[in-house]
Amino acid sequence: MSQTANPATPATLDSGAAAQVSSSASAQVTATGARDRYAVVGNPVSHSKSPFIHARFAEQTGEPIEYTHLLAPIDAFVPHVRAFMEAGGRGLNVTVPFKLDAHALATTLSPRAAAAGAVNTLRFDADGIHGDNTDGFGLARDIEVNLATPLKGARILLLGAGGAARGVVLPMLERAPHTLTIVNRTAEKASALVDQFSAAAHAAGCRLAGGSASAIEPGAYDVVINATAGSLDAALPEFDDGAFGSATLAYDMMYGARPTVFMQHAQTLGARAADGLGMLVEQAAESFYIWRGVRPDGAPVLAQLRQLLAAPGAA
Numbered sequence: 527m528s529q530t531a532n533p534a535t536p537a538t539l540d541s542g543a544a545a546q547v548s549s550s551a552s553a554q555v556t557a558t559g560a561r562d563r564y565a566v567v568g569n570p571v572s573h574s575k576s577p578f579i580h581a582r583f584a585e586q587t588g589e590p591i592e593y594t595h596l597l598a599p600i601d602a603f604v605p606h607v608r609a610f611m612e613a614g615g616r617g618l619n620v621t622v623p624f625k626l627d628a629h630a631l632a633t634t635l636s637p638r639a640a641a642a643g644a645v646n647t648l649r650f651d652a653d654g655i656h657g658d659n660t661d662g663f664g665l666a667r668d669i670e671v672n673l674a675t676p677l678k679g680a681r682i683l684l685l686g687a688g689g690a691a692r693g694v695v696l697p698m699l700e701r702a703p704h705t706l707t708i709v710n711r712t713a714e715k716a717s718a719l720v721d722q723f724s725a726a727a728h729a730a731g732c733r734l735a736g737g738s739a740s741a742i743e744p745g746a747y748d749v750v751i752n753a754t755a756g757s758l759d760a761a762l763p764e765f766d767d768g769a770f771g772s773a774t775l776a777y778d779m780m781y782g783a784r785p786t787v788f789m790q791h792a793q794t795l796g797a798r799a800a801d802g803l804g805m806l807v808e809q810a811a812e813s814f815y816i817w818r819g820v821r822p823d824g825a826p827v828l829a830q831l832r833q834l835l836a837a838p839g840a841a
């Protein structure tokens with residue numbers, strides 16, 4: 527991957543060095559001093575912002591948790607997870623490159639994790655290892671709540687058909703949009719996603735189509751989501767400028783200290799642009815809810831992270 531002047535990090539990966547934030551997980555301690563243990567497992571993982579985010583959630587909710595980084599060797603994900611469980615760990619967030627391993631390890635899967643084919647949240651219960659995927663939920667919540675853009679009845683264009691795109695299709699369909707068009711450089715992969723999710727789209731009353739850029743329909747979309755890895759290389763995916771209008775929200779699932787090339791291009795076309803930092807926070811909030819049954823407020827934590835990202839020397 528080439529170095530660029532505008533480094534970006536995928537919200538779904540949470541592994542970049544775009545911002546230097548504290549990784550110390552401070553949480554409220556119970557009267558006995560006992561705190562439930564959680565961690566983010568990945569390789570690399572030291573730059574993950576999840577410990578910072580979950581420490582803020584613990585402060586906010588008063589939940590007695592401790593949340594740390596867990597570095598696992600590439601070929602030893604399962605023994606590291608089992609050792610964490612045996613030491614009393616209650617749950618894990620899973621980041622690159624282990625989301626498929628976590629999917630294979632889970633003994634039960636949520637429907638959205640099964641549809642995504644990847645797991646970013648593990649919960650350890652008496653009856654086994656539960657796998658979930660909160661990435662798509664985090665994206666939908668960021669768009670609808672933080673960015674005040676309804677998805678119900680919306681025309682959505684999804685750019686990309688890799689793991690990141692696949693993980694968000696079902697949560698998007700669950701919001702009952704009018705149209706979901708999936709476009710990818712390799713058109714067959716977009717068509718395969720359309721086939722995979724055609725029944726779910728039918729159930730949601732959504733028109734689902736896709737393929738190459740020629741599948742983009744005339745007229746501005748309400749929401750255009752960039753789920754390609756293009757922003758990592760400051761590359762623009764193929765699309766039609768006509769898809770963007772003044773009422774369009776252009777959402778890049780990547781984030782960085784500065785707007786991505788996709789965001790900049792969308793802005794020149796008159797669209798409103800957002801990056802994936804809110805998705806990162808909201809997927810974490812949903813993981814916290816899965817573990818603790820309490821939903822933290824993502825907005826203040828997002829504001830704190832945004833400030834840290836904008837601080838001189840953060841990029």
Ligand code: ATR
Nearest residue numbers: 686687688689690691711712754755756761762763
């Ligand atoms: P991820 O899990 O992050 O989605 P991936 O599965 O490797 O990673 O998928 C990367 C996505 O970004 C794919 O949709 C890829 O397009 P192809 O399927 O044609 O490879 C897309 N992508 C990567 N670089 C791109 C670029 N420069 N322009 C357009 N699309 C790009």
